[in-house]
Amino acid sequence: MNGPAAVVQLAGIVLAPLLPGAIQTLKARLQGRRGASVLQPYRTLWRLWHKSAVDPQGAGVIYRGAPPLVAACLLAGLAIVPVAGRAGSFGLGNDALVLVGVLALARFVLAAASWETGNGFALMASARELMISVFGEALLVFAVLIAALPAHSTDLLAMSHAAAGGHIWSGPTHWCGVIAFALVILVETGRQPIDNPDTHLELTMIHEGPLLEYAGRDLALLQWAGAARHWVILVLGAGLYLPHWGGFAATLGLRLAGVGVLCGALALIETEQAKMRILRVPALLGVGCAIALAGAAMWIGGVGI
Amino acid sequence: MERAAGSLDLDHLGGLLRRMPWTGGAFLVGCMAIAGLPPLNGFASEWLVLQSLLHVALHQPLGIALAGAAALAGLAATAALALLCFVKVVGLVLLGQPRRAECAAAVDPPPGMLVGMTLLALMCIALGLVPGLVLPTLAGLAPGASGATLARHAGMVVPGTGSYLPLPLALALAALTAALLGVRGRRRSAPAPSWACGQPVVAALSWSSAGFTKPLRLVLEAVFRPRREIEVVRGGGMVQSVTYTGHVPSLLDASVYEPTVRAGLRAASAARRLQSGNVRTYAGYLLGLVIGLLVLVYTGVLG
Amino acid sequence: MNGVLVTAMLALALAVIVVRRRTVAIVLLAAQSLALGILAVSLAGGAVVAIVLLSKAIVLPALLYLLIRRTREARPVAAPAGPMVRLAAAGAVALCAVVLTPPLGLGAAHTEHIAVALVLVGITIVIARRPILFQLLGLIVAENGLSLLAVSVPGGLSYVIDLGALFDLALIVTVAAAFAQRIHSDLGTGDTELLRGLRD
């Protein structure tokens, strides 16, 4: 039975750029613009694939090796996250904490690359990103904890099975988990209130900063990695914190619908919300952690299971 | 590095990876291991600690469980902090342009000095890849180990919780990176200065450690409580010079150790008045002792 | 008869703490030792005990008088507190001794109380008086208290102890006299207040 699940996970490689495309198009429509089509990310990837790369002065092994390594990390992430409650047997296991580690590795490599080029904007952006990640990872681990409470394990398969059905929604804990994971989605995908993905002003960049120095195929790989990050986080969110039940096919349908709903929600938030001051972000994530801790406390205290 | 670059001040190094590949490589592996990045041993041990904290949160009574949950989040935040710190160290020391002439001329030390570092780096990688072999023996050492030894195999599979298989993960990452490198093919690339809004890149623009950690220090100002003195010298109606000195005082010393030591010494000097030098006072102590003991006997406290 | 003598000894001790001039104090001490000697003779009548106590009544005061002649004092040393305060203190200490000592096995509780009181008053004399000689007198008063109790032990202590105690007292007093004389020649006065060099 792992065949179809593996196919869907691998399909993620192809479908990943669809998500940012869908969010951009929805946002454009909400803002009364026609906007680019949903397939625009594919076109940019194709265009970048055929342009030549750039060698910034003093760039070394880390600079040239970063894009493939980041893309590899995200591919591993794809392999780890089960899609519809089932995972292909890629042998990497399905542990949530390993996923956190893999994303941290990608962040490390990108920050090191920005040090290699010595580009001020890239360094400023990675400094901000790492600062936010201090609080973001704490929140992510809290969200994982809440999802692990019913499953008694950090294995994503067990967690998504425990999250199946309606019973889980009766207690307040899961709702706290939803709020926490919503914030996690905003941090990890680098969406509006925390980071503006389509900004061109280098001083305000957080997620795109380290990408400044790249061009051609390197930039294509990094852009794909950004899209894959969307896919990993949204699929994970849908799997853990959106209601689903029934067999594999039903769950798969519900999962894809869930991802669509999340894209819509992200687009809505992006249109409504202006960008937050960077130094305020930790306070917001702190509130998320407090909500998650309260949720965990209620579960452990046995409230409303 | 001190031998080659002459100084260990982070802001006076740079670009050592290309010039000192062996030392730089070992240093990089070390930093990644400490920062707790997946294929290395740092992440393996961190993963185990996170799992144990999770179990504390799951199975202990409310108070301890909440503490476990808070500790879990705390550890994750610390891991991210470590990541920030060691990216900064790697960036300042190994990558970028050399900040001083000695760094530019740095070369790897003779093999004798390299063996130690490389051996340790290899052990970090080895332990990172197959922690499962060591885990059962270590678990057995724990006091009151219930003897239910874990099964011994390459990855770490803790029954009843997650599993972390570092070897396949590392192989997958390596294979995928190689594949993508192959797919990317020969890089047609043109040299270009790194982007600084069109300005020529000069040494003054290179970042220092203070800059990289500024966002964090701003955010955690309440905890660090940094002390900064800004001195502006004005002369002839013009600002002649502005000197900025700031440092982060270590909290524990300032708020715990120094007051205790001062209080201890003050109490000691007060107690020393006991030896006042006057023989009549000393005889008074003897009288007080005898009468005190007699009172204790009289009141029945003693015996 | 004995009760009167014992009370007289305590009165003489209190007088020593009050009196200002050193010679008068030595005379009072001699009187106290004499009273003790008479009491000893009337109680047990042992030859050794008599010799010991009579020598204490005669030889020691003579030695002290000799000491005073060699350590001329320009003006008597100022006392830290007035005579009445000193007397009150000594009285209080004596009262404490009387109240606190339970029956020690001697028939006469009166002698026990006075003996313990004498020892404690001896220490109080050392505390209350500054001149070296008076501190030495305090020492001897305490010694007399001990001898009082020793004498009234039924059957008496063995002569070895009595002679030994006398020999030790003589040794201590001579060494103390040497100290007093040396300190007087070094300081020019017998006031121990000046002896405060060693402190922390």
Next chain:
Amino acid sequence: MTSLVPVLAAVAPTLPLLGMLLALLVRTPRQADALVVATAFPTAAAGLLLAAIALAHGDEPALRGQWYLIDGASGVLLAVIAIVGLCSALLSPTYLRTSGRSWTTAARSRSLYYAALFLFWAALLAVPIVGNLAVVWLVVEATTAASALLVAFSGRRDALEAGWKYLLLTTLGLSVAFLGIIVLAIGQANAGRHGLHALDWYALQAAAHSMPADPTLIAFVLLLSGLATKVGWAPVHNWLPDAHSEAPAPISALLSAALLPSVLLIAWRIKEILQPSVGAGTTHAVFIAFGLMSMVVAVPFLWRSLPWKRLLAYSSLEHMGIIGLGIGFGTPLAIAGVVLHVAGHALAKALGFYSTLPLLRIQPKAATRAPTAVLSDSPATATAMGVSLVALSGLPPSPLFLSELLIVLGGLTAGEVVVSAVAVIALALGFLGLLHALMEGVIGDESRRRRRRRSREEGPIIALTAILGTGMLACGFAGLLLLPGSGFVETLARGTL
């Protein structure tokens, strides 16, 4: 072998008395020095032989004679007094040659010094031997008189002050103690036992059960507070630092290493005898109170940078507190610790005081101010001071570490957990003071390296460091291997004489 005991018990104290008389007769300083050596060695030999016999008979009941009583503890003390006495006697000529002015004229002072030293040593040797409580008191009173003269030997104003305070306070304390002895004598007289032998240790122990409760408790309290003054326990310890810092170095060694523990032995025997009638709870409480108070009172003084001898004096206060605490616990482990502590402390303290002679020659101002960087002046002296400080602060190679460990373990087995905890904290705080002295005084910082003056006087101190150092290590290993659980300790813990 035991037939020798009566002879040795008589010979050991009388030999120094003989030496005293000869010292008064002898004319020239050279003859006096020869006399010292002539009497010192045989006395030490007699003492050590007696100690050896006593230690061999440690686990059987004490060797008892008509007027002497020697058990395991007095064996240890005899050994200590013999060794420290011998070293002090042999070092006295060096002290006299370098001491400069003294109480009286040069010729007279040397014979006076030797006479007082021998009287002091004779009385010290008599204390563990004599089997009668009253006679022991007389002997201790004699030691006070002799040592007061020796403390003030240098004739300076401070020495006179120290000597006067020592004489006055300890004599007052001993009078209080004698009051306690007479109360015991009354109790014995009422029970029909008269004369001198009613106050023998053995007789008192035999009558222990029949003693009336109230008078015995008063006697115990008076005896303990009196002897506390002589042992130098807080709060009546004030004469200790003055007397030790002003006395000549050999005399301070004898005072600290031999006199204080012997008076402690008397207190220990009184505790063993009166315990049945007074109650174990009271006796333990009193000893623990005195011990703990001494350890705690010593801490603030050790924290100041003190002159060398004053620092050693306050360390003696702390160590007497530890021994008192050990006796207060009373369990076999603690008693083993006490025995080892007496031996180890004596050697370490003696070495510390003997290193004062070369120290004062190198840094004359060290008499009134803390020594600084002695290592740069004379490594030999610095080693001696360093070995004694390391030993006194209880760092592992020294036997004191083992004994303190045993005492604290004994305390825990006796159930006194809180007391042991406070004691350990007091030890740690005291250790800070000694460590400061070690770093500042002995080692000092590199920058002030002065040129080394090699003086021919360093021979004796090197020999002494070697001998006493190996002695300490031997004590440590003997303690480790033999003491815990041995018969020797069992009999001491049981307390039957």
